[in-house]
Each structure stands twice: as C-alpha cells, then as structure tokens.
Amino acid sequence: MLTKYRIGEKWLGYPQSHRWSAIADVLQSSSGLILGLFLLAHLHFESTILLGKEAFYRLANVLEGGWFTSSGHGSSLVTQTFSMFMLLVLVVHAVTALRRFPAQMRQWQALRNHNILINHQDSRLWFWQMITGFMMFFLVPMHLVTMITNPEIGPHLSAERVWHDNYWLVYIVLLPAVVIHAMLGLYRLALKWGVSFRREGLRTLAKVLIGYLIVLGLCSLTAYLVIGRGLTTPVTPFIP
Template sequence: MTTKTYVPNPVSPRVLGHHWSAKADRLQSATGVLMGVFLLFHLHFESSILLGKDAFYHVVHFLEGSIFSDDGKGFPIITQIISVFMLAVFVLHALTALRRFPTQLGQWRALQSSLNTIRHSDTRIWYFQLLTGAALFFLVPVHLFEMIQAPNIGPNMSAERVYHDNTWVLYALLLPAVVVHAVFGLYRVAVKWGLTFQRHKLRRFAHGLMIYLMVLGIASLMCYLLIGSELTLPVTPYSPS
C-alpha cells in the first residue's frame, strides 16, 4: 500500500506570486502599448517633412492647437506637456520591466545557453527587447528632456537641432533601438494576452513594420540634415510664404 505524505511548501507564498506582480504585468503591457502606439504616430508626424517645409509646419502647429490660438501658431507648451507625460509613462514602464531584467552573472549565462541550444524565436525576441530596453533607458530621457527644454518645433528649428547641434547622433542611436523595442513589444503583448494565435504571421508582419518604420525614420532624418546644412546661423523660425 502506498501512502502520500504532504509536506508544507517551504517557499514563501510571496515568492510564488503576488497580486502586485499581476498588476505590474498589466501595467507594463499597458504602458508599453501606449508608447508603441505613440511611436507609430510620432514617426509619421515627423515624416511630414518629406512632403516639404509647409507640410511639416502645418502638422506641427495643428498638433499644438493652432485652431485655438489667435495667431494660428498654436501653443508650444503642449509639446512640453506631452513630453512630461510620456516621460512619466516611460519611467513607469521601465520600473515594471526591470523586475525581469537579469541581474546576476548566472542568469546571463543561463540566458545565453538557452539562446544557443533551444533556438526559440520568441526567446530571441525577448532578448532583443532586453538589449534595446537597456539602451532606451539612457536614450529616451535625453530626447524627452530636450523636448521639455526646447519645445519650439518647426522645419528650421528642428533641422538646426539635428544638424548644427549634432543631435543626429542621438537620433541615429535612438531610431533602431526604439523601433525594434516597440514593434517587438507590441508583438509580445498581442501573444501574451491571447489577442492572436498566429505567431508566425504576426512575426512576419512585425518584421515588415520594423523595416518600414526604419526606412521612414532614416529618410526623415536625412531630410532634416539636408535642410540643416542649407541654414545659416542664427536660424530664424520658418514661416510659410
């Protein structure tokens, strides 16, 4: 006759899980989706410079509430408010994501071993998110603080910042990191919360979206560099003729 002996679990219930852990997961996903969607709109708004200075000028001032201002130029403080809000969202996302960041040498070795032996696509996607997230931890605050301190946006002022202030270096590092992190992040949220079960098709779409956003961002950056190279200092804000 076989008897079963039940031994109390020596592990603390807090180690097995906590209701705050589930809330942190939801908060991480929500803030990630918010930033991912914001990036999609942001890159397309920025790319309006490809249609000419007038197009970018009108897009910027429309987003800054030009229809509500007497001079039709909008309110630059809106850019500051949005930047402060996105900085807060970024900090909240980073705090919830740091829970899963490997902090010990043994964890990094286990991760590398898993990547080399299992060859699992979603594990590699998580690894890329880990690397790009670490880079964005330093790059994103610099960009947002820049927008908070100098909210004046326009064809000439933005081009001056990119070309004469050499912020193209920041954007060249920020663009690939944020595109990869955001697109893969949206993919992982869709899979994690059961929004789709077609992982292969969704991965193909994610790869295509990354290529598209990279081309769009690089083209916009090159356009700002070209405009900036033609400006003479001191730069005056652009006004449509």
C-alpha cells in the same frame, strides 16, 4: 466524496508580492502599448517633412493646439506637457520591466546558453528586445528632456537641433533601437493578451513594420540633415 482542505497563506508564498506582480504586469503592458502606438504616430508625423517644410509646419501647429487660437499658431507648452507625460509613462514602463532583466552574471550566461541550445525564435526576439530596452533607458530620456527644455519645433528649428546641435548622432542610434523594441513589444502584447494567436503571421508583420519604420525614420532624418546644413546661425523659424 471530495474533502476540502484550506491551505494556509504561508504555504502560498506572499500574497502581497503576487498582487504587486500582477499590477506591475498590467502597468508594464499598458505603458508599453501607449509607447508603441505613440512611436507609430510620431514617426509618421515626423515624416511629413518629406512632403515639404510647409506641410510639417502646418502639422506642428495643429499638434500644438493651433486650432484653439485665432492665428492658428500652436503653443510650445503643449509639447512640453505631452513630453513630460510620455517621460512619466516611460518611467513606469522601465520600472516595471526591469524586474524581468537578468541581474546577475549567471542569469546572463543561462540566457545565452538557452538561446544557443534551444534555438527558440521568440526567445531570441526577447533577448533583442531586452538589449534595445537597455539602450532606450539612456537615449529616450535624453530626447524627452530635450523636448521639455527646448520644445520649439518646426522645419528650421527641428533641423537646427538635428544638424547644428549634432542630435543626429543620438537619433541614428535611437531610431533602430526604439523601433525594434516597440514592434517586438507590440508583437508580444498581441500574443499575451489574445489579440491573435497566429504567431508566425504576427512575427512577420512585426519584422515588416521594423524595416518600414526604420527606412521611414532614416528618410526623415536625412531630410532634416539636408535642411539643417543649409541654415545659417542664428536660425530663423520657418514661416510660410
């Protein structure tokens, strides 16, 4: 015969803190999923510049709500609103993810020793995800704030920002950091939430996507640099 015992809450820790931890975990995962999927779409949208100025111009107008206007021209307000939304998602993700960052030197030393002694591949991937996340904490808000304060996009205006405003210095560092962080994050989410348990296959897919997206982003960035170098100030918006 089994006897039931009721354990007092004081022996179970702090229920409120456990509840917050669970909520924070869901918020971190959902916000990370939104950011990761957005990055996949964003880099492919940007890469339309490789098809020519007019292709990028048409896509930019569609994304800015041009289908709602008789002229087909979009509104920069759409870019501003969406950038503010993505900044909010980023803040939520950063706040909920920071609780997992080592906060003391001893924790960093323990993590380093763990990676050296255990030699566990997923632990090393998590370490690089943490490093790139720290870099993104400074670089991504800079990019989003720029899109909020200066939301004009187009073949010439975007190229002006990249070349004349020297934003290529930011993007050349931001691109690999955000791609590595996002793809490793999606890999970990797929394992965590049971999308697939084929760890080796998912890891290979993440690495392939990292290489592909970095090359795609660098090609797009090069195209903007070439266009921007040929522009004279003040820059005239592109009109096909």
